[in-house]
Amino acid sequence: xxxxxxxxxxxxxxxxxxxxxxxxxxxxxxxxxxxxxxxxxxxxxxxxxxxxxxxxxxxxxxxxxxxxxxxxxxxxxxxxxxxxxxxxxxxxxxxxxxxxxxxxxxxxxxxxxxxxxxxxxxxxxxxxxxxxxxxxxxxxxx
Amino acid sequence: xxxxxxxxxxxxxxxxxxxxxxxxxxxxxxxxxxxxxxxxxxxxxxxxxxxxxxxxxxxxxxxxxxxxxxxxxxxxxxxxxxxxxxxxxxxxxxxxxxxxxxxxxxxxxxxxxxxx
Numbered sequence: 001x002x003x004x005x006x007x008x009x010x011x012x013x014x015x016x017x018x019x020x021x022x023x024x025x026x027x028x029x030x031x032x033x034x035x036x037x038x039x040x041x042x043x044x045x046x047x048x049x050x051x052x053x054x055x056x057x058x059x060x061x062x063x064x065x066x067x068x069x070x071x072x073x074x075x076x077x078x079x080x081x082x083x084x085x086x087x088x089x090x091x092x093x094x095x096x097x098x099x100x101x102x103x104x105x106x107x108x109x110x111x112x113x114x115x116x117x118x119x120x121x122x123x124x125x126x127x128x129x130x131x132x133x134x135x136x137x138x139x140x141x142x
Numbered sequence: 143x144x145x146x147x148x149x150x151x152x153x154x155x156x157x158x159x160x161x162x163x164x165x166x167x168x169x170x171x172x173x174x175x176x177x178x179x180x181x182x183x184x185x186x187x188x189x190x191x192x193x194x195x196x197x198x199x200x201x202x203x204x205x206x207x208x209x210x211x212x213x214x215x216x217x218x219x220x221x222x223x224x225x226x227x228x229x230x231x232x233x234x235x236x237x238x239x240x241x242x243x244x245x246x247x248x249x250x251x252x253x254x255x256x257x258x
Contacts, residue, residue, distance in 0.1 A: 012167035019165075019196075037227045044198050048166040106235070107199045113234035 002029075002069045007062040010054030018065055019044045022076055029069045030136025035116075039074070039133060042114040045107040046078035046129045053082035053127070073117075074135040077128055084122040144168065147175050155254050156184040157247060161193035164201030172201070176208035176219075185217025188250050197228050202235060209240065218254070222247050 004025055008014040022043040023036055031039060043065070050063045061081045068075040108129070112118050115131035145168035146161040156179055164172060179187060187208065191197070209219040220242035223229055232238045244250035 012165075015166050016163065037230075040196070041198060041231065044165060044196070048198060048200055051166060106203075110199050110231065110234055 004067045006065045006067075008065075009062055010051045010059055012048070012051055015044055015047045015051060018047045022065070022067060025067045025069075026074050026133070026135070029074045031074045031133050035133050038114040039076070042111045042131055043076055043078070045111050045114075046076075046131070049107040049129075050078055050080035050082070050127070053080050053084065057082035069135060072135055073132045075130065075132040077130045079126060079128045081126040083124045084127040145171055147171060149175065149179065151184065152251065153255075155186050155188055155251060158187060158189045159193070160189060160191055163196040164194060164204070165196060165198045166200045169200040169204045173204045173207060176204065177211065180208070180211045180215070180217075185212050185215040186254065187212055187217070187219045188244075188247065188254070189219065189221050190247055191221055191223040191228055192225070194223075194225070194228055197231055199231075199235070202231065202237060205241070206237070218242070220244065220250055220254070222250055 004021070006018060006021055008018060019040050023040045026036055026039045027033075047063065047065070054061060054063060058081055063081075064079045066077045066079070068077075108120055111129065111131060116134060117132045119128075119130040121128040121130070144162050145164060146159075148159040150157055150159075158175065158179070160172065162168070176187065189205065189208075205219065205221070212219045222244050223232075224245050229238075229243070232241065232243065242250070242253070244253065
């Protein structure tokens with residue numbers, strides 16, 4: 001198992017860096033090219049959500065990403081330290097209700113539509129979003 | 143890649159050219175442009191997404207916000223997009239039913255002309 005860990009300050013500019021790192025490692029791990037866009041978008045959504053949560057609750061704390069190559073799966077876990085006791089249930093799309101910053105939890109809905117396997121673990125100490133995609137059994141650079 | 147924005151007006155339609163990545167970092171610039179255009183009386187917007195490399199839910203939120211603003215003036219906000227990677231996020235979120243999405247600027251202009 002190979003693991004890469006990345007921590008970054010809760011700044012929007014760093015989300016792109018996180019996306020690029022995740023996509024590069026996914027490629028190296030052997031995730032199919034056709035899935036790389038999904039990895040990039042899902043990791044970006046998870047990091048954007050974490051950055052917004054930190055900016056609201058704990059702007060000085062870092063966000064952590066763990067990227068693992070584990071038994072033929074490429075697994076990404078994004079962990080924040082902002083309290084998140086509950087996830088608002090999805091509601092039907094109502095244009096009048098949407099704000100520019102969009103609904104809380106919408107990013108998670110996007111992730112759920114993209115990742116092969118997603119687990120969202122909210123807690124008073126922060127949220128963990130774990131997602132994974134199939135990868136080559138013995139990940140290797142292409 | 144950063145975000146490049148440009149716009150021009152043809153007849154009553156304001157075409158917004160977007161190039162690069164629309165995410166949590168760059169989306170505020172697109173939001174500011176759309177707000178500025180609406181404040182200056184441009185209520186029929188066409189956002190050309192053909193050169194957009196990346197779009198996330200923050201960017202979708204900005205587009206929805208723009209749509210709300212133009213609709214308040216009986217206007218329209220429509221999109222030009224043929225890239226599957228971008229269309230996919232509109233489909234996942236159900237927003238294909240909210241936005242008019244065209245294959246080219248000319249096609250959108252033609253449709254817009256018929257609506258007048």
